[in-house]
Amino acid sequence: MSNHQTNDFDFEEHWNNAYQKVPADNLGWYEEDPIPSMELILECNLPKDALLFNAGVGAATLIELLLNKGYLNIVVNDIAASALTELKNNLTAYKQAEVEFIVDDLTKPTELLKLKNVDLWHDRAVLHFFTTKQQQQAYFNLIQKVIRLKGYVILAEFNLEGAKKCSGLDVFNYNEEMLQERLGEDFKLLKSFNYTYIQPSGNTREYVYTLFQKIA
Numbered sequence: 126m127s128n129h130q131t132n133d134f135d136f137e138e139h140w141n142n143a144y145q146k147v148p149a150d151n152l153g154w155y156e157e158d159p160i161p162s163m164e165l166i167l168e169c170n171l172p173k174d175a176l177l178f179n180a181g182v183g184a185a186t187l188i189e190l191l192l193n194k195g196y197l198n199i200v201v202n203d204i205a206a207s208a209l210t211e212l213k214n215n216l217t218a219y220k221q222a223e224v225e226f227i228v229d230d231l232t233k234p235t236e237l238l239k240l241k242n243v244d245l246w247h248d249r250a251v252l253h254f255f256t257t258k259q260q261q262q263a264y265f266n267l268i269q270k271v272i273r274l275k276g277y278v279i280l281a282e283f284n285l286e287g288a289k290k291c292s293g294l295d296v297f298n299y300n301e302e303m304l305q306e307r308l309g310e311d312f313k314l315l316k317s318f319n320y321t322y323i324q325p326s327g328n329t330r331e332y333v334y335t336l337f338q339k340i341a
């Protein structure tokens with residue numbers, strides 16, 4: 126794999142391979158108990174029928190935990206169909222039926238453009254893979270389009286002291302000011318903290334967690 130992705134790099138193939146080659150609980154981003162995400166989501170105090178959108182969800186345990194808490198309007202997305210298949214297979218048939226699965230590219234959305242009135246957008250370790258201005262702009266345009274007024278946005282990305290690569294891909298590191306600037310003044314920062322995540326291998330990864338609310 127090249128160190129620097131070229132314009133024709135096939136991200137869909139890359140991510141499908143990642144989930145096909147390694148069991149989800151061994152991947153470098155596997156989180157058995159997604160404590161910081163769950164804390165931020167619960168702080169939003171949303172009703173159980175709120176529309177919770179999970180961008181680039183992979184096979185995250187967060188979804189089953191949210192279902193266990195009674196949330197019943199969950200939409201998940203990933204560029205990798207293999208990731209969503211794994212996520213689905215880890216849920217009971219009853220729980221599968223409560224989740225909408227959307228395979229789509231956040232940087233070239235088609236199906237995702239149909240979303241509206243999202244109450245909460247959650248992204249852990251996805252945005253930082255978008256290294257070009259074009260990819261980043263498409264991502265932030267999508268948030269602006271689908272989030273409702275007073276809706277919440279959680280972005281958890283590698284921070285400025287964090288790793289420069291993940292899954293063999295280059296990453297773009299963030300701090301809270303950069304995320305605020307990209308979201309714009311219609312979004313108010315409610316909370317932000319740095320967080321050290323421990324990988325299954327025992328290595329650590331430094332994240333910045335941010336919670337914003339759309340106020341205008």
Ligand SMILES: C[S@@+](CC[C@H](N)C(=O)[O-])C[C@H]1O[C@@H](n2cnc3c(N)ncnc32)[C@H](O)[C@@H]1O
Nearest residue numbers: 140154181182183185203204205230231249250
């Ligand atoms: C490091 S993993 C994090 C997965 C999950 N959010 C978690 O915390 O476990 C990055 C995820 O983003 C997905 N992804 C990467 N680029 C994407 C894109 N352009 N559109 C949608 N999903 C994407 C990958 O397939 C992968 O599941």
